[in-house]
Amino acid sequence: MATATTPQPTRQDYHVEYPNDWCPGCGDFGILSAVQQALAALQLLPHQVALFGGIGCSGKAVYYLPTYGIHTLHGRVLPYATGAKLANPDLTVIAIGGDGDGLGIGAGHFVNTGRRNVDLTYILFNNAIYGLTKGQAAPTLPLGAQTKSFPEPTIQGAINPLMLALASGYTWIGRGYAYHVRHLVELIQRAIRHPGLAYLDVLQPCPTYNDLHTKDWFAGKDLAAGQARLYDLEQEGYDPVIPAGADDKMVFDKMTQCIAKAHEWGERIALGVLLENHTLSSFQERLGTRLKSYRQAPPARRTIANALGHPTTGLSALFSELAVT
Ligand code: SF4
Numbered sequence: 001m002a003t004a005t006t007p008q009p010t011r012q013d014y015h016v017e018y019p020n021d022w023c024p025g026c027g028d029f030g031i032l033s034a035v036q037q038a039l040a041a042l043q044l045l046p047h048q049v050a051l052f053g054g055i056g057c058s059g060k061a062v063y064y065l066p067t068y069g070i071h072t073l074h075g076r077v078l079p080y081a082t083g084a085k086l087a088n089p090d091l092t093v094i095a096i097g098g099d100g101d102g103l104g105i106g107a108g109h110f111v112n113t114g115r116r117n118v119d120l121t122y123i124l125f126n127n128a129i130y131g132l133t134k135g136q137a138a139p140t141l142p143l144g145a146q147t148k149s150f151p152e153p154t155i156q157g158a159i160n161p162l163m164l165a166l167a168s169g170y171t172w173i174g175r176g177y178a179y180h181v182r183h184l185v186e187l188i189q190r191a192i193r194h195p196g197l198a199y200l201d202v203l204q205p206c207p208t209y210n211d212l213h214t215k216d217w218f219a220g221k222d223l224a225a226g227q228a229r230l231y232d233l234e235q236e237g238y239d240p241v242i243p244a245g246a247d248d249k250m251v252f253d254k255m256t257q258c259i260a261k262a263h264e265w266g267e268r269i270a271l272g273v274l275l276e277n278h279t280l281s282s283f284q285e286r287l288g289t290r291l292k293s294y295r296q297a298p299p300a301r302r303t304i305a306n307a308l309g310h311p312t313t314g315l316s317a318l319f320s321e322l323a324v325t
Contacts, residue, residue, distance in 0.1 A: 027178030027204035038188035054097025058125035075106030088300035114168025135209030162262035172198035233272035
């Protein structure tokens with residue numbers, strides 16, 4: 001995470017006057033608001049943050065924030081974010097995308113990014129449908145579900161993104177809900193503060209195409225009176241932290257409780273931090289151990305031209321460091 005400097009930013013510093021074409025009532029608005037509030041609360045200035053958006057309704061968030069930003073290629077948001085963080089470790093890097101983008105065409109990058117533990121935050125807008133292309137079944141829609149945009153129920157099963165994140169090696173795993181904005185602000189701050197790869201799954205109602213996972217459904221209005229579907233793990237005393245130096249048994253036990261919570265769905269859905277693992281080094285640390293020149297001067301800090309704009313890049317020192325003798 002980048003270090004804050006004066007002047008102190010406010011939420012207003014993260015407001016952008018740009019036409020927003022998300023549908024009225026879309027859960028994306030709650031997530032955008034939470035990101036704005038979290039960045040201001042962390043006292044980060046917009047130029048200290050780089051945001052990368054996938055393809056889909058969610059990916060447009062890069063236009064609605066005044067940070068550095070790139071609307072990337074379909075499924076490729078994590079390679080962009082990884083490259084930016086490795087080039088400039090001082091940046092706070094956030095990747096944003098939908099479940100179709102990240103768990104469909106981008107599934108290979110989702111898994112392989114987990115192996116590296118790069119210090120960045122991936123926020124996945126999970127609405128179980130492809131909103132931008134008129135509501136087809138996305139990878140998190142359960143087998144047999146039929147939304148109003150389908151002629152028949154889906155005959156494909158669903159990916160559980162929390163389980164996939166755990167299996168792939170993400171060291172921080174959490175889940176929020178788009179309309180619980182205050183809770184989401186806290187989760188985003190915790191994800192950004194985590195010194196490794198953070199995956200934040202956000203349940204996001206799409207009122208235009210998904211009439212199954214609606215605001216009323218998440219509120220438990222179909223359940224017995226007083227029964228809540230969404231609950232906060234923290235309020236139940238759940239402890240997700242695996243401290244540095246933890247033994248194998250503790251790691252196993254914490255991962256087992258994460259699996260149990262990740263599998264809950266239907267009448268009880270857990271929100272909060274499911275796993276916070278401090279036993280692994282970040283990819284930047286591993287790279288710095290391998291390449292001394294990276295630690296001293298990552299790419300963004302290297303001088304590449306003289307005062308006249310002539311290139312001064314010399315690769316001989318790097319080549320000699322990499323030489324196999
Ligand atoms: Fe939101 Fe769905 Fe509209 Fe996309 S199609 S902007 S996800 S409500």
